[in-house]
Structures are given as structure tokens and as C-alpha cells.
Amino acid sequence: MIDWTYSEGVYELTLAAPPCNEIGTGMLAGLRRFLDQVDPAAHTLIVRSGLRQGFCAGADLRELHRGLSDAPRDQHGPQLRQFIDAIHGVMDDLDMLPLTTVGVVHGICFGGGFELALTCDVLIAEKTARFCFPELRLGIIPGFGGIPRLRRDVGNGLIRDLLLSGRSINAKRAQAAGLVSQVVASGEGLTAARALAAQTGKFDPTARKAAKAFIKKLPKDELLAERELFVRLAEGPALLAALQRFVESTDLRPYLP
Amino acid sequence: MSDTVGTLIRLAAKRFGADPAKLRAEDDLFENLGIDSFQAVELISDVEDEFDVELPDYELQGIKTFAALAQKIDARR
Numbered sequence: 001m002i003d004w005t006y007s008e009g010v011y012e013l014t015l016a017a018p019p020c021n022e023i024g025t026g027m028l029a030g031l032r033r034f035l036d037q038v039d040p041a042a043h044t045l046i047v048r049s050g051l052r053q054g055f056c057a058g059a060d061l062r063e064l065h066r067g068l069s070d071a072p073r074d075q076h077g078p079q080l081r082q083f084i085d086a087i088h089g090v091m092d093d094l095d096m097l098p099l100t101t102v103g104v105v106h107g108i109c110f111g112g113g114f115e116l117a118l119t120c121d122v123l124i125a126e127k128t129a130r131f132c133f134p135e136l137r138l139g140i141i142p143g144f145g146g147i148p149r150l151r152r153d154v155g156n157g158l159i160r161d162l163l164l165s166g167r168s169i170n171a172k173r174a175q176a177a178g179l180v181s182q183v184v185a186s187g188e189g190l191t192a193a194r195a196l197a198a199q200t201g202k203f204d205p206t207a208r209k210a211a212k213a214f215i216k217k218l219p220k221d222e223l224l225a226e227r228e229l230f231v232r233l234a235e236g237p238a239l240l241a242a243l244q245r246f247v248e249s250t251d252l253r254p255y256l257p
Numbered sequence: 258m259s260d261t262v263g264t265l266i267r268l269a270a271k272r273f274g275a276d277p278a279k280l281r282a283e284d285d286l287f288e289n290l291g292i293d294s295f296q297a298v299e300l301i302s303d304v305e306d307e308f309d310v311e312l313p314d315y316e317l318q319g320i321k322t323f324a325a326l327a328q329k330i331d332a333r334r
Contacts, residue, residue: 020295052295053295054295054298107295107298107299108295108298127302127303127306128298128299128302128303129302130298130301130302132314165313165315166314166315167313167314167315168298168301168314169311170301170302170305170306170311171302172305172306173305173311
């Protein structure tokens with residue numbers, strides 16, 4: 001599901017949970033295991049997908065549906081809060097790692113997958129990458145910290161566009177908006193990330209860490225507000241109804257808008 | 258066949274290793290090419306790059322043929 005290598009100061013974290021690295025309790029536990037063993041002497045973390053389908057399709061909706069369906073109604077709130085608190089803990093820790101973090105994105109980068117990518121310091125997108133917040137279709141907002149993190153990087157107009165329309169944008173548009181640092185050909189993302197890691201390794205560690213700490217802060221108040229709004233919306237009937245439709249759908253193309 | 262349809266067929270054939278000579282304007286993209294939603298997303302990016310347009314996903318709902326997709330592209334050029 002999650003695997004990593006560590007060599008000469010560089011971690012390469014590979015997500016490989018079919019169909020497209022959906023984030024549920026298993027993925028979360030894997031990310032937590034990775035975070036708990038990070039060598040503070042490392043200088044770069046590369047986050048990538050090992051699946052052809054894309055970077056990450058977002059939250060594991062089938063697992064979420066099972067959890068909510070199996071629990072009494074009055075337990076939905078506490079259950080959602082527990083999951084979202086754990087997710088935020090992992091995302092915040094990834095965000096604040098004292099390494100330079102590089103996300104390599106190809107194909108689908110939707111919802112929670114987009115939010116995971118947004119924890120990275122630098123994003124390298126292959127030309128096939130598409131970014132999307134489809135959450136309104138489920139009657140919720142992005143809940144893994146995506147909007148506050150996106151607000152650090154791009155203007156409010158693009159955020160409203162993505163959030164309120166649910167449309168996806170390609171790598172070139174994402175680069176023009178300042179969200180993506182480099183766009184490369186299909187299959188070239190990891191090579192570009194390794195070249196960046198080699199460069200990062202030349203820098204003085206104290207200066208490198210200080211630079212990141214200086215420019216990249218956690219938007220704590222907004223993250224907290226997002227968490228509360230997410231749980232309030234997710235407790236409502238719209239999410240469960242949307243999840244029901246999703247799991248019962250026989251559409252072979254569930255990731256088409 | 259319009260230029261747009263011809264270019265679309267060329268793009269799809271290249272992306273999915275199909276024979277362009279066997280693809281027609283009114284073909285169902287999914288059935289004829291046998292592609293899934295992940296591959297469809299890749300094709301949308303190819304199309305946007307090639308024609309220098311942005312295609313909002315919600316406008317592509319229900320679009321199944323090269324001809325229908327070509328109309329959407331031409332409306333944004």
C-alpha cells in the first residue's frame with residue numbers, strides 16, 4: 001500500500017493502493033508509520049504514486065460508507081471527527097517536515113489526493129495530471145486541509161472556481177496559477193524530482209530548514225474552522241445519500257465528472 | 258470529417274495505441290477504445306493541450322463521441 005526507500009538523505013515514498021491510492025484507515029496508518037520513523041538528517045522527501053491511474057483519487061468512499069452505514073446515527077459525528085482528526089494530524093506533520101518535500105503528480109489528483117499533494121513544498125506535475133475538488137458533489141467540503149493550504153499558494157478566485165464548480169484543471173493551468181512548480185512529460189516526474197533532490201542535498205541543512213520554516217506556516221485557524229465545517233456537513237443526510245449512490249453505481253467510469 | 262474530429266482521433270489513437278483508420282466521428286470513445294475513467298482523464302488533458310482550450314468537466318457529461326467532443330472544443334476556440 002505504502003512503501004519507501006531511503007538513500008543519501010532522500011526518501012522516496014510510493015503510494016500503491018489500487019484502484020488509485022484512496023485514503024482510508026490503511027493509507028493513513030501507512031503514512032503515520034512513515035512519519036514516525038523519518039530521519040531528521042534527511043534533506044528531501046519525494047511523494048509519488050506507483051500506479052498508472054494517477055496520484056490519488058481522494059478519500060476511500062467505500063470505507064467511509066461502510067463506517068457510517070454500520071454505526072448508529074448518533075455515532076456518525078464522533079466517528080467522523082476521529083477520522084478527520086487523525087487525517088489532519090498526518091497532513092500537518094507532512095506539511096511541516098523539516099525536509100524539502102516534493103510531490104510528483106500524474107493522472108488523477110482529486111479531493112483528498114489533491115489535499116495530500118498540497119502538503120508538499122514543491123509540486124512537479126506530469127502533463128497528464130489533473131487537479132480537482134469534487135466534494136460538493138458529495139454534499140461536503142474538502143476536509144483534509146486542502147482549502148486553507150491552497151489559499152497559501154493561489155488566489156481566492158481560482159479556489160472559488162475549483163471549489164464551487166468541482167471542475168478539474170490540467171497541469172499547465174495549475175502551473176500558470178502558481179500551484180505547480182514544474183510541468184514535465186509523461187513518465188518524467190520522478191527523474192525531475194530526483195534532480196531537485198540532488199540539488200537540495202547541496203544546501204546547508206540549517207539554512208534549508210530555516211528557509212522552509214520562514215516561508216511555510218500552518219494556517220492553523222483556518223484548518224480548525226475547516227475541520228468543524230466538514231464534520232457538521234458530513235453529519236448531514238447529503239453525504240450518506242451520495243455515498244450510497246456511489247457504492248451502488250454500476251458506472252464503470254466513476255471518476256468522470 | 259472536421260479538422261477538430263480528425264485531430265481528436267489522432268490524439269486518441271496515439272494515447273491508446275489504436276489504429277486511427279478504424280476510428281470514426283460518431284464512434285463511442287469509451288466502447289471503441291475500451292478506456293476507463295482514468296484514461297479518459299488523460300485524454301482530456303491531451304485535448305486541452307493540443308487545442309489550447311479548457312474543458313470544464315461538467316460540460317463533458319454525457320459526451321460519448323468524437324463529433325460531440327469536437328463541438329465542445331470548437332465552442333471554446
